[in-house]
Amino acid sequence: MSNKDQTIFPPATPQMSKKRADLAPDQVSAFRNFSKEVFKEGALDEKTKQLIAVASAHITQCPYCIKSHTKQAKQKGASNEEIMEAIWVASEMRAGAAYAHAAIAIDEMDKLEE
Incomplete structure (x- = not known):
């Protein structure tokens, strides 16, 4: 992220994490436990799970998630090419979702022409 982006999105710092935890400690604890469980190796290996997270982060457009999961994907052995493909x-x-949802607009247009 450029310095300009950091004025839009505050940096992820230990202090920010502590503030979130202080404001909702039970929820943060539950979320952290959930996250650990989700990313543990299971039917999918940890690298694959991180590649899914990188892709999902781009769909949700979360800059914090993009940075975090790209780093974790690399740590789990993902190549730059695998990350870019994800x-x-x-x-x-x-x-594809935008294209598929065109059916809703077409349906509405058809209704208006009746």
Whole structure:
């Protein structure tokens, strides 16, 4: 992120994490436990889960998630090419959703013409 972006999105710092936890300690604890469980190796290995998270972060457009899960994907052994391919899958899904939802607009237009 550029310095300009950091004025829009405050940096993720330990102090910010502490403030969130102080404001809702039970929920933060539950979320952290949930997150640990979700990202543990299971039917999917940890690298694959991080690649899914990178793709999802691009769909939800969360800059914090993009940074965090890209770093974690690299730590779990993902290559730059695998990360970029996951981002392209996310791009197709986001574009595909817009295209698919055109059916709603077409249906509405058809109703208005009746």
